Structures are given as structure tokens and as C-alpha cells.
Amino acid sequence: MAYSTDNPPALVSQGVAGFGKTWAYDSADAATVVRVDGYITNAEELGMAVGDRVEQFDSAGGTVSHVYNVVAINANGSADLSDGTAIASTDTD
Template structure:
């Protein structure tokens, strides 16, 4: 399913003191090339995302695949600009 404000990424990890990158988790059926488009996560600033954060995207495909993205920046409108990361089978992800 496409990104929905009703189903935003959830924050899974934040370093103590909010000094390091946070880790976010998001499930969906969109291809990674769609997720990597600037503005896909349109409410990133409202969620508390910041540059350097990691987004673990679980693509609900057969088999499910885990894709890693990094927040390159937050746009003036508050959306995330994600950069492509590595992909690995979700079954092997920790």
C-alpha cells in the first residue's frame, strides 16, 4: 500500500540524549524506487525524523525484503529525502 499518514513509520531506537541517529521501521508494498523519492514520507519533520536517521523498510512482497534507507535531509515542507541503502532478505535481518 502507498504511504499513508495513518500508517507512519514507527521509531524503533533513539540514542540517549537524542544525539545519534534514530532508527525507524515502515512496512509497505511500494517498490524501493518509490520509497526513495523525495517526499515519500511527507510528515517526517512532524514525526521527529532528522538527517542521518535510518529507515528500515519492509517491502511486503513474496518473499518479504528489508531495505535500508538513510534520511539525507528534511525538506522545507517537512518531508524526508531518503537515500538508497542496502537490501537483504527480511528473514535474515535482525
């Protein structure tokens, strides 16, 4: 699956003066795809900035699967995300 500007990350919170934003992204794409430089093609247009956090939700399960940081906004407006951290969820009851 590829990124679509019809399903962009959504801004869910931001710090004072707009610094330290957190974005939620609902996608079944693998982390190895999402973290590729340029995957989010319209990051600058959305208002993403270096240091922002992107939480990827698993479309099927509704849980956070990975968390990334924006490490660069490229000249073409796309984002370069960190390799990310996998988030494991269990419910043993």
C-alpha cells in the same frame, strides 16, 4: 501504492539525547518508490532527522527488505532518503 500518514514509520530506537534514531516502515511499495524525495510527507512531524535510519519491512514476508538513511528534511517537512541498501534473507533449512 502511495505513502499514507495513517501508516507512518514507527520509531523503534534512539540514541542518547535523541540522536541516531531507527525507524521501521511496513510497506509493500518498491524501494524505487519509497526512496523518492518527499515520499514520507510528515517526516519532520514524526521527529525524523538527517542521519536517521529507516528499515523498510516487506508487508507480505515480514522481513527487512531495504535500509535507508535520511539525507535531508525538506522545507515542507518531508524526507529525502538515500537510495538504500537491499537486504536479502534466506532460510535454507
